[in-house]
Amino acid sequence: MNPAIHPFLTAASTLVALPPEGWGVDATTVAGKPAAAGVGSAFGAGAGVVFALVIIGAAAWWFLSSRNRKKTQRERYDSVQSRYGTAAPRQTEEIARLRSRAGSLLVETDDVIARSEQEIAFAEAQFGEDQIRPFQTAVEQAKGHMRRSFQLQKQLDDEIPDSEEDQRAWLEEIVHGCEDAQESLKKHEQNFADLRQLERNAPDALESLHREIRTWRDKIPDAESRHAELMTAYSPEATASVADNPPSGHRSSGLCRACRNAGTGLAE
Numbered sequence: 433m434n435p436a437i438h439p440f441l442t443a444a445s446t447l448v449a450l451p452p453e454g455w456g457v458d459a460t461t462v463a464g465k466p467a468a469a470g471v472g473s474a475f476g477a478g479a480g481v482v483f484a485l486v487i488i489g490a491a492a493w494w495f496l497s498s499r500n501r502k503k504t505q506r507e508r509y510d511s512v513q514s515r516y517g518t519a520a521p522r523q524t525e526e527i528a529r530l531r532s533r534a535g536s537l538l539v540e541t542d543d544v545i546a547r548s549e550q551e552i553a554f555a556e557a558q559f560g561e562d563q564i565r566p567f568q569t570a571v572e573q574a575k576g577h578m579r580r581s582f583q584l585q586k587q588l589d590d591e592i593p594d595s596e597e598d599q600r601a602w603l604e605e606i607v608h609g610c611e612d613a614q615e616s617l618k619k620h621e622q623n624f625a626d627l628r629q630l631e632r633n634a635p636d637a638l639e640s641l642h643r644e645i646r647t648w649r650d651k652i653p654d655a656e657s658r659h660a661e662l663m664t665a666y667s668p669e670a671t672a673s674v675a676d677n678p679p680s681g682h683r684s685s686g687l688c689r690a691c692r693n694a695g696t697g698l699a700e
Contacts, residue, residue: 527596530603531588537610538581545574548617555624563627567620574613581606 548571556564584602588594594602630637655677663671 527599527603530600530607534581534585534603534606534610537607537614538578538585541574541578541610541613544614544617545571545578548574548621551621551624559624559627563624567617567624570613570616570620574617577609577613581609 548567552564552567552571555567584606588599588602659674659677662674
C-alpha cells in the first residue's frame with residue numbers, strides 16, 4: 433500500500449469501528465426506546481460507512497492523479513532531453529579525448545627536453561657556447577610551458593567545478609604548447625645534426641671547392657682577353673657595365689682561396 437494514503441485509510445477504519453455513541457447517538461437517552469435507538473444506531477453506522485468510502489475514494493483519486501502527473505512530467509523530460517541533450521555526450525567525449533592527448537604530449541615533451549639537454553652538453557663541447565645559446569633558450573621556454581601546463585592540470589583536477597569552455601581552453605593550451613615546444617627543440621637538434629654532418633663531410637667539401645676554384649681561375653686569362661677585345665671593339669658607353677669585370681673576378685678568386693684555406697685549417 434502506498435504510504436501517502438495510509439493515514440486516510442486508518443482514519444476511515446477508525447470511524448467505521450466507532451460505536452453508535454461515536455457518531456453522536458446517546459445510548460442513555462435511547463435506552464428506553466429500543467425502536468428509536470435501533471434506527472438511530474443503524475442510521476449512524478450507515479453514515480459512517482458512506483463517510484469512510486468518500487475518504488477512501490478521495491485518497492485513491494489523489495494518489496492516482498499524482499502518479500499520472502509524475503509520469504507525464506517524466507515523459508516530457510525524456511522527450512525534451514532527446515531533442516536538446518544529444519550534444520552533451522559528444523562534448524564530454526571531446527574533453528576526454530583532449531585530456532588523453534594532453535597527458536601523452538606532456539610525457540613526450542618531458543622526454544624531448546631531457547634529450548635536448550643532453551644534446552646541448554655535447555654541442556657545447558663540440559661547437560662552443562655561442563652556438564648552443566639559442567638551443568638553451570628554447571629549452572627554458574619549453575620548461576616554462578611545462579610548469580604552466582601542470583598548473584592548468586591542477587585547476588582541472590581540483591574540487592572546484594570548471595565550465596566545459598574553460599576545460600577545453602586549458603587543455604588546448606597544453607596541447608598546442610607541447611606541440612610548439614617539441615617542434616622548436618627538434619629543429620635545434622636537427623641543426624646540430626646538420627653541423628656534425630657538415631663537419632664529417634668537410635674534407636670532401638673542401639676538395640670539391642678547391643677543384644671549382646682551380647677551374648674558374650684557369651678561365652680568367654681567356655676571359656680577360658675577350659674582355660679587352662670587347663673594350664676595343666665598342667665604345668666606352670657600351671662597355672661601361674662590364675669594364676670592372678676582370679678585377680672583380682680576381683677578387684672573387686682570391687676570396688674563394690681564402691675560404692678554402694680557412695676551411696682546411698678548421699678541418700685539420
